[in-house]
Amino acid sequence: MGIRQNEQQGFSTEVPRQKAVLVGVHLPLAWSGGMGGDADLAELGRLVETAGGDVLGQMEQRRARPEPPTFIGSGKLDELKELVEETGADLVVFDNDLSPAQGRNLEKALDASVLDRTELILDIFAKHASTKQACLQVELAQLQYLLPRLTRLWSHLERQAGGIGTRGPGETQLETDRRLLDRRMAMLRRQLQEIESTRQTQVRSREGMFTAALVGYTNAGKSTLMNGITGADVYVKDQLFATLDATTRRVELDERRRFLLTDTVGFIRRLPHHLVESFKATLQEVRDADLMVHVVDASCEDPEHQILSVNKVLEDIVPRDKPALMVFNKMDLVDADLFENRFSRAYPGALFVSGKDPDGVNELREALAGRLLAVETICTIELPSSRLHALSPLHRTGSVLDQQFEGDLCRATVRVTDVEKNRLITREGARLVE
Ligand SMILES: Nc1nc2c(ncn2[C@@H]2O[C@H](COP(=O)(O)OP(=O)(O)OP(=O)(O)O)[C@@H](O)[C@H]2O)c(=O)[nH]1
Ligand SMILES: [Mg+2]
Incomplete structure (x- = not known):
């Protein structure tokens, strides 16, 4: 038994932690989509703990291909059943994605709930979502993923109300027909669009301000x-996410x-594509930024692999030429000299810092200031008073540092990017004074 604190509502309820067994099947690369598909049970274990479970055992297998009915072979299934009985586990989590039928067959054979990695991640997202936008995005991802799996979820819900993986869209919706769910998804998409258009208005109002996204x-x-x-x-x-x-x-x-500076949702290898789809709005912040600050945990087992996984998700959401600054964080946990020697050549210009050390935080701040200097200049322009409205966007971001009138002319000292400076000169009839 453990205590799970409900942080949002400020009360604590005792929820029995579920006892879980992990299963990872190593398949040849072709089966795992080419990259990062190999089983990683340590990470899966952290996901289970984040979701509120304890890992009591694990099993790995190497196979040329999945066994269609149960993903693992029958001999291995017997072994797994023994492990479940020995440990008293009530949950089996697969690192691989299962088809609805495989999940159903496994649950029957093992007499325990079965979840795959995607369902587990969706469950964590559901638990951690607190704003309206995050809740809508998670629900949309859940519906998209769970719709074809409803029958299985239904029996799962009956047996396991309250446990990991049961924060689905709720029983009442499961009882309704597919059309109703489709309508619900359409409504979620509409609400997300509304939030997105409000956000775009906000983005426009900060037009011209340099933005970096972590x-x-x-x-x-x-x-x-960020803090x-x-x-x-x-x-x-x-914890994850x-x-x-x-x-x-x-x-x-x-x-x-x-x-x-913008802080946003973290990535993971093999991030379920429904989630990337649904979180497009949140990730739009990264797309709009002038600079991406790619933070890497230097103390993790394989930093390079994490970098690749992040880049793979980024490929789909940002243009390839978006400027990026690499920041290796948690340097206090590694042998700093050794680490820098290993990574500085492959990542020229990267920073090696510790977020727990004020000097490290300052170093990043200075680096960001440097990037800002590289794109912004302060200059003085002269503009006919009749074209004064051209300065409105700059006023909104506090980028007009000084403004004086001489007869029919306005002389303004402004902080601008090269693009804005050119706009003022070519489109608004401004003249550069200094
Ligand atoms: N030792 C050490 N721990 C750190 C450092 N930076 C962050 N941490 C710890 O690492 C954990 C994760 O930090 P977060 O800042 O929540 O990480 P995040 O990237 O925002 O994570 P998500 O929001 O879950 O994607 C926390 O326990 C931090 O206290 C560091 O430089 N050194
Ligand atoms: Mg965070």
Whole structure:
């Protein structure tokens, strides 16, 4: 028995932690989509713990291909059944994706609930979602993924109400017909679109402000760095997918220079594509940013592999030429010299910091200031008073540093990117004074 704190509502309820057994089947690369598909039971174990379960045993198998009815072969299935009985586990979690029929067959054979990695991740997202946008996005992903699996979920719900993987769309919806679910998904999409258009208005109002977005593998320390740099109070926890929403804060470097920093949802290898689809709105923040700050946990087992997984998700959402700054974090946990020697050549310009050390946070802040300087200049322009409205976007972001009128002319000192400077000169009839 364990205690799970319900952080959002501030009360604690005792929920029995589920006892889980993990199964990983190693398949040739062709079966796993080419990259990162190999079983990783350590990470799966962390996912189970994050979802509120304890891992009591695990089993791995190497196979040329999955066995259609039960994914694993019959001999291995007997072994697994023994392991489940020995440990008293009530949940079996597969690192591989199962078809609805395979899940059903396994549940029957093992007399325990069976979840695959995607269902587990969806469950964690459902537990951690707190804002309206995150809840809508998770529900949409759940419906998309669970729709073909409803029959199985239904029997699962009857047996296991309250456990891991039961935060599906709810019984009442399961009883209704498919058309109703389709209608619900359409409504979720509509609501998400509404939120997205509000967000775009906000983005327009910060037009011209340099924006950096923290990206990276889950638990890399993005929110820690965000809090260090901006003084924000973003939720930090040693668990996977602590952050599901995008938070944006203004960073004042000095009286004249400022930029925006965004923290957002972390990635994981083989991130279920329904989730990437559904979280497009949240990830839009990354797309809109001028710079991506790719945070890597230096202390993880295989940093390079995490970098590849993150890049793979990014491929689908941002243009290839989006500037990125690599930041190896948690350097306090590794042999710093050895690590830098190993990675600095492959990642020129990368930073090696610790989010727990104020010097590390400052180093990142300075690096961001440097990037800002590279794209923004402060200049003085002269503009006919009749074209004063051309400065409105700059006023909104506090980028007009000084403004004086001489007769019919306005002389303004502004902080602008090259693109904006050119716009003012070619389109608005401004003249560069200095
Ligand atoms: N030792 C050490 N721990 C760190 C460092 N940075 C972050 N952590 C810890 O790593 C864990 C994860 O940190 P978060 O900042 O929540 O990571 P995140 O990337 O925002 O994670 P998600 O929101 O779950 O994707 C927390 O327990 C932090 O205290 C660091 O530089 N050194
Ligand atoms: Mg976070």
